[in-house]
Amino acid sequence: MTLVNELKDRFGVEPVLRVLKIAPSTYYGWLARQAAPGPREIEDRRAGLAGLGQHDRAVHGRVRPDRPHQAPQAEPDPPRYTSGRAGPGQQGVHRADGLLGFGVALSWLVGREFTDGTITGLFALPVSRRVLVLAKLLSHLLWAVLVAIVLTAVVAVAGTLLGLGAWNGDVVAALGRQFVLTVLSALVAAPAGWAATLGRGPLPGIATTICLIVVAQVAVVAGPGAWLPVAAPALWALQPGTVAPAQLALVAAVPVGFAALTVTAWSRLQLDR
Secondary structure, three states, rough: OOOHHHHHHHHHHHHHHHHHOOHHHHHHHHOOOOOOOOHHHHHHHHHHHHHHHHHHHHHHHHOOOOOOOOOEEOOOOOOOOOOOOOOOOHHHHHHHHHHHHHHHHHHHHHHHHHHOOHHHHHHHOOOOOOHHHHHHHHHHHHHHHHHHHHHHHHHHHHHOOOOOOOOOHHHHHHHHHHHHHHHHHHHHOOOHHHHHHHHOOOHHHHHHHHHHHHHHHHHHHHOOHHHHOOOOOHHHHOOOHHHHHHHHHHHHHHHHHHHHHHHHHOOOOOOOO
16 A cells, blocks of 8 residues: 555556556555554554564464564464364265275175085085074174274374374374274175175175165265164264264164074075075
8 A cells, every 4th residue: 555655646546556456445445544543553553563472473373574564374273184074975985985895895705605606515514504604794794893903003104194183082082983983884784795695696785785875875965864874883983973872873783683684594595596
């Protein structure tokens, strides 16, 4: 504005404002404040930058030395491991990859006996088919726990190396939820094993997994996702306050129920199919 005052006698106010792209109302408002300053302006003129103590600088931010009248700039927030609340779309992205991976793995683990033609040989073993499929399901669970440990460790190490924030209680809690989410993703993929048994191959199990993902996505967007055991783990991991303990407890019904159905289906297998 002082430049406008210096050039207005030579070129006129309006041409100078047009060249500098300053609205006339802004300039004339500034002139009015200069002619009749308010209490705040008077105090600022008296104090100047010298009146900003160390405490004020820490609270209000930084002031550029080449712009003494510029408003203090707030310090940017430090990066964090987590980025706050996520919307339904983000929740689906975080959720689908784990469920799909575990569903495909379980479908192959259970269904490969049919596609490879080794299912007939299992009837000649002294071990019952019920015990065999229980061993398959247990190995799937142990593998899921191992994947959860490795994934959580990778996230923690990567966050530390990239400087995404200091370790604190919130970070530890978020990593703990990541571990639990990975294990629960493997557990809710249990319907894939039952479908692979009924369909005599991995493909029906994979198709069932995809259907579960679609249902979870729709439930999250529609609203009642917290009551759906397939979607509740991801909602709890990203927004713990949105899922009640009773809703999260329903997740246990999926692996228990479908594991029982899978074991029953294997115990009733017939060679004619």
